[in-house]
Amino acid sequence: MAAGSATAEIVTPADGPQLAAALHAAATERKATVISGGGTKIDWGRTASRIDLVIRTSKLTHVTHRFGDLTATIGAGATLLDVNRELAQHGQWLPIDSAFDGATIGGIIATNDAGPLRHFFGTARDRVLGVTLAMTDGRLVKAGGTVVKNVAGYDLGRLVSGSFGTLAAIESATFKVAPLPAVSGSVRIRFVSREALHQRAQALAESPLELMAFDVHAAFTRDEAVYHLLVRVASTPVATATQLEAARAMTGTDADVLCDGEEAELWRNQVRDPWTGTGAVVRLSWRPADLSSVLALLQDMQHRVEVPIVMTGRIGTGAGTVRIDGAAPAQVAAIQQLRSASLLGNVVVLRADPVVKDTIDVWGPMGSSARVMDAIKRKLDPAGILNAGRGPI
Amino acid sequence: MQALIDALRKICGDGAVLCEPAALLAYECDALPHLRATPAVVVLPTSTEQVQQVVRACAAAGVPFVARGHGTGLSGGALPAAGGVVIALARLNRVLDIDIPNRRVTIEPGVTNLEITRQVAPFGYYYAPDPSSQQVCSIGGNVAENSGGAHCLKYGFTTHHVLRVDAVLPDGELVSIGSDFADPPGPDLLGLLIGSEGTLAIVTRVVVRILRRPEAVQTLLAAFDTMAAGGAAVSGIISAGIIPAAVEMMDRLAIEAAEAAVQPNFPRTDTVLIVELDGPEAEVRETFAMVEDVCRTAGAVSLEVARTDEQRMRIWRGRKAAFAAMGRVSPNYYVQDGVVPRTMLPEVLGRIRALSDRTGLRIANVFHAGDGNLHPLICYDERIPGQATLAEEVAGEILNYCVEAGGSITGEHGVGADKKDYMPRMFSEDDLAVMQQVRDAVDPQRLCNPGKILPAPRLCGETPGPYRQHPVEAAGLGERF
Numbered sequence: 001m002a003a004g005s006a007t008a009e010i011v012t013p014a015d016g017p018q019l020a021a022a023l024h025a026a027a028t029e030r031k032a033t034v035i036s037g038g039g040t041k042i043d044w045g046r047t048a049s050r051i052d053l054v055i056r057t058s059k060l061t062h063v064t065h066r067f068g069d070l071t072a073t074i075g076a077g078a079t080l081l082d083v084n085r086e087l088a089q090h091g092q093w094l095p096i097d098s099a100f101d102g103a104t105i106g107g108i109i110a111t112n113d114a115g116p117l118r119h120f121f122g123t124a125r126d127r128v129l130g131v132t133l134a135m136t137d138g139r140l141v142k143a144g145g146t147v148v149k150n151v152a153g154y155d156l157g158r159l160v161s162g163s164f165g166t167l168a169a170i171e172s173a174t175f176k177v178a179p180l181p182a183v184s185g186s187v188r189i190r191f192v193s194r195e196a197l198h199q200r201a202q203a204l205a206e207s208p209l210e211l212m213a214f215d216v217h218a219a220f221t222r223d224e225a226v227y228h229l230l231v232r233v234a235s236t237p238v239a240t241a242t243q244l245e246a247a248r249a250m251t252g253t254d255a256d257v258l259c260d261g262e263e264a265e266l267w268r269n270q271v272r273d274p275w276t277g278t279g280a281v282v283r284l285s286w287r288p289a290d291l292s293s294v295l296a297l298l299q300d301m302q303h304r305v306e307v308p309i310v311m312t313g314r315i316g317t318g319a320g321t322v323r324i325d326g327a328a329p330a331q332v333a334a335i336q337q338l339r340s341a342s343l344l345g346n347v348v349v350l351r352a353d354p355v356v357k358d359t360i361d362v363w364g365p366m367g368s369s370a371r372v373m374d375a376i377k378r379k380l381d382p383a384g385i386l387n388a389g390r391g392p393i
Numbered sequence: 394m395q396a397l398i399d400a401l402r403k404i405c406g407d408g409a410v411l412c413e414p415a416a417l418l419a420y421e422c423d424a425l426p427h428l429r430a431t432p433a434v435v436v437l438p439t440s441t442e443q444v445q446q447v448v449r450a451c452a453a454a455g456v457p458f459v460a461r462g463h464g465t466g467l468s469g470g471a472l473p474a475a476g477g478v479v480i481a482l483a484r485l486n487r488v489l490d491i492d493i494p495n496r497r498v499t500i501e502p503g504v505t506n507l508e509i510t511r512q513v514a515p516f517g518y519y520y521a522p523d524p525s526s527q528q529v530c531s532i533g534g535n536v537a538e539n540s541g542g543a544h545c546l547k548y549g550f551t552t553h554h555v556l557r558v559d560a561v562l563p564d565g566e567l568v569s570i571g572s573d574f575a576d577p578p579g580p581d582l583l584g585l586l587i588g589s590e591g592t593l594a595i596v597t598r599v600v601v602r603i604l605r606r607p608e609a610v611q612t613l614l615a616a617f618d619t620m621a622a623g624g625a626a627v628s629g630i631i632s633a634g635i636i637p638a639a640v641e642m643m644d645r646l647a648i649e650a651a652e653a654a655v656q657p658n659f660p661r662t663d664t665v666l667i668v669e670l671d672g673p674e675a676e677v678r679e680t681f682a683m684v685e686d687v688c689r690t691a692g693a694v695s696l697e698v699a700r701t702d703e704q705r706m707r708i709w710r711g712r713k714a715a716f717a718a719m720g721r722v723s724p725n726y727y728v729q730d731g732v733v734p735r736t737m738l739p740e741v742l743g744r745i746r747a748l749s750d751r752t753g754l755r756i757a758n759v760f761h762a763g764d765g766n767l768h769p770l771i772c773y774d775e776r777i778p779g780q781a782t783l784a785e786e787v788a789g790e791i792l793n794y795c796v797e798a799g800g801s802i803t804g805e806h807g808v809g810a811d812k813k814d815y816m817p818r819m820f821s822e823d824d825l826a827v828m829q830q831v832r833d834a835v836d837p838q839r840l841c842n843p844g845k846i847l848p849a850p851r852l853c854g855e856t857p858g859p860y861r862q863h864p865v866e867a868a869g870l871g872e873r874f
Contacts, residue, residue: 068736070631091634112576125581126553139823147732149764150801151539151588152808152819153846154828158552158584167580179634208608210672239676285574289494319575345574363578368568372835373579379834380827392579
């Protein structure tokens with residue numbers, strides 16, 4: 001939990017109207033308010049100077065699964081794990097990754113956290129069909145709907161995606177869910193040369209294969225750089241087998257083919273690896289064609305700051321997460337180097353020691369649209385109570 | 394106003410400023426011709442800087458402005474503000490960059506949807522959103538309306554395929570929204586802007602994602618004796634865990650109209666279902682056999698598999714021509730756009746049929762069955778007194794059925810000026826008030842495409858009414874889609 005929260009009041013609304021009332025009261029009393037789901041990402045963002053109130057969503061756990069329509073309306077406080085257990089009863093799932101067992105739907109939307117599945121399914125914002133939001137003026141409002149196609153009104157579900165609880169509190173969201181694939185299999189291949197990895201990756205990208213996940217894992221130490229290319233295929237039985245074989249043939253004969261428990265473990269590790277240990281964790285993006293240069297940049301950074309670095313990333317979208325170990329000054333130097341690289345964009349510090357967060361702005365430059373974000377923030381949260389100054393706006 | 398017109402001439406040149414009544418006629422409406430209003434002036438900028446200066450001039454003069462692409466919208470989204478300025482973006486039509494290694498194309502808003510695919514097809518790529526009007530509609534309009542198309546069931550809408558836009562805000566400032574890189578921090582403004590129907594900004598540059606052409610495409614035309622049987626087939630496909638690229642359904646009247654117009658040689662039955670699968674060949678082969686089985690089990694009376702591209706094109710020609718084809722079976726028709734949860738399709742279609750029986754107006758149904766997006770086509774004859782009004786009432790009643798079934802008043806045509814008064818059927822006063830707050834945050838002067846999306850007291854020139862023929866139509870120079 002962020003600094004200053006030790007003395008914060010905690011409320012746990014039982015439903016939407018209570019959530020809206022709690023927010024309204026907080027706004028009236030000008031309490032610096034943080035909305036918390038599972039608390040798994042609560043330390044992301046800037047360090048708060050003061051938190052007066054924490055609103056927990058842990059009682060907002062309702063799930064309405066309309067399996068015939070491939071949609072589900074889910075309370076903000078429901079955990080992704082619980083939701084997927086429930087959806088699986090009808091052979092469906094919400095195809096989103098999280099590194100954290102307690103991660104809730106509200107937190108995933110607010111942070112737009114994503115993992116390898118985004119290659120095929122997009123991120124949470126791409127699957128949100130509608131939202132119910134509690135506003136600081138006490139209104140409980142909805143936008144979007146519960147059908148998979150709908151263009152009526154402003155898409156406020158998108159607006160709160162990535163907003164880190166700065167504009168409103170998410171009460172619930174309706175998602176487009178997906179059928180669970182009949183069969184899944186993955187291929188992993190190790191490389192010592194980043195160029196070789198990039199070449200294979202390009203060949204896969206140009207191939208007719210329809211990949212569910214398409215990832216890179218890179219680990220840099222003083223002595224070596226080790227790269228892995230990870231590919232997941234999930235479809236009907238024959239189609240999965242055929243595509244897996246094609247992927248294996250394209251990546252090389254020494255590729256590992258993993259199924260069932262081994263496959264699940266592979267992807268669990270891929271999602272969680274950046275979060276193990278205590279290093280600073282940074283989100284960053286690049287143009288997909290620059291993958292090889294980005295890996296070179298990270299290796300060069302390792303040589304300069306001399307701390308171990310781990311990176312996992314999505315090859316197709318050019319989005320990754322980097323863990324930088326070592327002491328705070330080395331982490332700061334590394335993050336500054338990432339920020340100054342023209343190959344990279346949207347370098348955001350997620351987890352870091354307060355010393356690091358106080359030295360560099362965790363969000364980085366917000367671009368020319370910041371004034372629009374600020375204008376919307378002032379309109380929806382005129383008292384400026386939400387998120388206690390931790391968020392991007 | 395004359396001072397503003399002079400300013401616009403100075404910014405864009407005399408040839409880019411239209412204010413003669415005859416020249417303004419073509420801009421009075423979009424493809425929803427029963428809503429029309431006359432602007433004071435139409436300006437055709439050729440650069441982002443000109444758009445900025447035009448918007449600044451309007452803002453300074455307090456004159457409302459409406460951006461317009463190619464005018465193919467079906468909800469009056471580009472309906473001018475009476476006495477205001479239309480900023481027509483047709484001359485901003487350059488393809489600025491094609492980046493195959495990074496799978497993206499940068500274009501100006503006046504480029505047509507299909508042009509993007511034409512540009513990248515030689516490299517084996519395409520742009521996925523495919524509204525029926527894709528040959529003529531502009532990408533700027535697609536961004537405004539969050540356009541989809543028959544294949545959005547699998548591939549999503551415009552919002553899933555745009556990475557970044559340059560946008561001129563209502564005060565004339567230019568901002569970049571979204572990012573060339575993934576995951577720009579902060580609220581998803583790009584997602585808010587796409588589908589905001591031109592009420593928040595004017596987009597002058599768009600970066601879109603392109604996709605690799607699928608290895609295999611298979612198309613099936615299945616005929617059923619009843620719509621219920623066709624509906625059961627759709628349910629069967631979805632519950633088998635298959636997400637087709639497209640699932641389209643047409644009823645008897647729509648089949649009849651398509652046959653009269655483009656002769657797709659559809660079976661003369663109650664319902665046809667078009668199912669298209671795409672992806673890796675092995676997957677398409679395997680799932681296609683499953684789809685055929687499901688259709689047979691659901692009682693298909695005939696199955697036609699498109700063996701060649703020609704056959705596939707013929708099937709799609711029949712579907713895509715369905716709207717325009719209604720002119721062959723009815724003097725006038727009203728196109729509605731509503732959405733129901735897919736499982737509610739049989740019930741809502743039953744209600745529409747009963748409504749047709751009760752009012753005596755024939756209603757053809759052509760729809761995206763996979764996602765429950767209905768397009769009832771209400772046939773009427775404006776020469777019969779009262780029929781046009783009745784058709785409008787019937788169209789409104791169908792929207793009630795959609796909302797009561799848990800659906801939406803629009804799946805892809807937008808709210809625009811046409812449906813803003815239906816918004817309270819779907820949203821509460823509080824819901825709409827918060828949307829208005831968002832709008833006011835971005836456009837405090839309320840000059841950017843006013844009178845759209847959110848219900849407000851009607852302005853003169855916006856009165857809805859029976860269809861009146863567009864002068865371009867009357868002159869035989871164009872037809873309705």
